Amino acid sequence: MPSISKKGINMPSSPIRKLVPFAEKAEAEGKTVYYLNIGQPDIKTPEVAFDALMIMDRKNIAYSHSAGGANYRKGLSDYYKSVGIDVSDDEIMVTTGGSEALLFSFLSTLNPGEEIIIPEPFYANYNGFAQYAGINITPVTANIEDGFALPPIEAFEEKINANTKGIVICNPGNPTGYLYSKEELERLRDIVKKHDLYLYADEVYREFCYDGAEPFSVMNLEGIENNVILIDSVSKRYSMCGARIGALITRNKEVFDTAMKFAQARLSPPTLGQVVAEAALKTPQSYFDEVISTYVDRRNALVEGLNSIDGVFCPMPKGAFYCVAKLPVDSTENFCQWLLEEFDYQGKTVMMAPASGFYASPGLGTQEVRLAYVLEKSALLNAVEVIREALKVYPGRIQQEVNVSEKENSI
Incomplete structure (x- = not known):
């Protein structure tokens, strides 16, 4: 059988998408999965963009x-x-x-x-x-x-x-x-x-x-x-x-x-x-004003919710639509997979991106996750509750000191 190239072998898998099979299995089992792993906004594309396709001559x-x-x-x-x-x-x-x-x-x-x-x-x-x-x-x-x-x-x-x-x-x-x-x-x-x-x-x-x-x-x-x-x-x-x-x-x-x-x-x-x-390019400023207002509301709900969980720390981001949170777990790789494979809270679970895949230095980010606040506020609040309940029973939870002032400053 012909061999695979070294470059192909060394090409890294996406830490954002590699848990997709576990999420698909969870959905097949009837669970609701909140996808916070990927930066795919649910925001509507400006109408002027679709109009251009419709009238294209x-x-x-x-x-x-x-x-x-x-x-x-x-x-x-x-x-x-x-x-x-x-x-x-x-x-x-x-x-x-x-x-x-x-x-x-x-x-x-x-x-x-x-x-x-x-x-x-x-x-x-x-x-x-x-x-x-x-x-x-x-x-x-x-x-x-x-x-x-x-x-x-x-x-x-x-x-x-x-x-x-x-x-x-x-x-x-x-x-x-x-x-x-x-x-x-x-x-x-x-x-x-x-x-x-x-x-x-x-x-x-x-x-x-x-x-x-x-x-x-x-x-x-x-x-x-x-x-x-x-x-x-x-x-x-x-x-x-x-x-x-x-x-x-x-x-x-x-x-x-x-x-x-x-x-x-x-x-x-x-x-x-x-x-x-x-x-x-003809998108009116009102579109961006509304989008930014939406993201600020979502950001606040997610970050404040995460920081309300015992042992969790998440700094308040100033831009984009992502945040990174530190969790009191042995490994977020294990925790994120466990959430999809073995846990649900009232039929709901969450998909997040383990942050170790965003570091080049070995061993860093093992207790961190990236979350994208690209879902409606109600979904984000539900996701926070799933994470809160999951951390209560996760077998790999560890004791982690979080400075109260850090949490207050992050909000």
């Missing part, structure tokens, strides 16, 4: 330009200018989701065996993209106790060596929901400039910032204009995950031209996805 669905349709790229340029990011349409490449944008970025700027530094916990699929590109991830650990703030710059300095070529951040963050401040980003800017590194920034959750907080884009960091590569996507912004439209944005013409070679090799990004994405 095309004789066939043809390839677009490899960099994306000209009208859409011009519309994107106008959108970015409207949020304070001054980029031209020839600095924007439309991609098949944000995933392809990051992959093209890695392939265009990094050689096999070179390294990137990422604050952990980080979006688990970064591991997969690194495996694709044959590069190595060096983690710098952020702590749940301080809400996953940017680690000290000294911690980055300690990791930099001759093989280090870049730093990756997600802002607002997946899985933590942490929003980096302008001051934190400026500290990163200084180290990027000092060592002449690339700064790859995943800003797909830009619209989702709470409590008066505003995002600061890496594109507005002065002095590193040619070092910055911005990754974006319509998936979360317009609740259009299946459209598979993202963007790679850079002022570095050499990087852009190199990425175009990879873009040409895959021919074009999805044509229908670009149709709805271009139309979505």
Whole structure:
């Protein structure tokens, strides 16, 4: 029998989706499963996006330009200018989701065996993209106790060596929901400039910032204009995950031209996805106002509910629609599977993502879970009660001290 490639063997499984068979079995047994494991919003896609499909006047669905349709790229340029990011349409490449944008970025700027530094916990699929590109991830650990703030710059300095070529951040963050401040980003800017590194920034959750907080884009960091590569996507912004439209944005013409070679090799990004994405640029601000209000209400219900459980600690996120909670269990891998296989409370159970899959350092995150507040508030409150009751009887529960002031500060 022919062998599997080493790259295929080393490709990590998704920690977000690997419990799906257990959830499907639980549903087959008649249980209600609250899916808090994946960032698939239940928010409605803007009507203008669907309208564009209904009135589309095309004789066939043809390839677009490899960099994306000209009208859409011009519309994107106008959108970015409207949020304070001054980029031209020839600095924007439309991609098949944000995933392809990051992959093209890695392939265009990094050689096999070179390294990137990422604050952990980080979006688990970064591991997969690194495996694709044959590069190595060096983690710098952020702590749940301080809400996953940017680690000290000294911690980055300690990791930099001759093989280090870049730093990756997600802002607002997946899985933590942490929003980096302008001051934190400026500290990163200084180290990027000092060592002449690339700064790859995943800003797909830009619209989702709470409590008066505003995002600061890496594109507005002065002095590193040619070092910055911005990754974006319509998936979360317009609740259009299946459209598979993202963007790679850079002022570095050499990087852009190199990425175009990879873009040409895959021919074009999805044509229908670009149709709805271009139309979505006309989404009124009232849509986002309502969505943000909904997420704030859900966030508060979930985080306050989790912190009301004995032994649980969850910092209050400032953005995105995720939170990470620390649970008083031996292993959240075991606990999450046990919830689906062996436990229900009044016929209900919960699916969460064990956080160890969001860390690169072995042994970290074993007591943490990521939860996505993408369900209605009533479902989130029910999920909290399931977790509360489950922890009362879980065989692997441990005694865990949680500082009361930490809980109060997290809320």
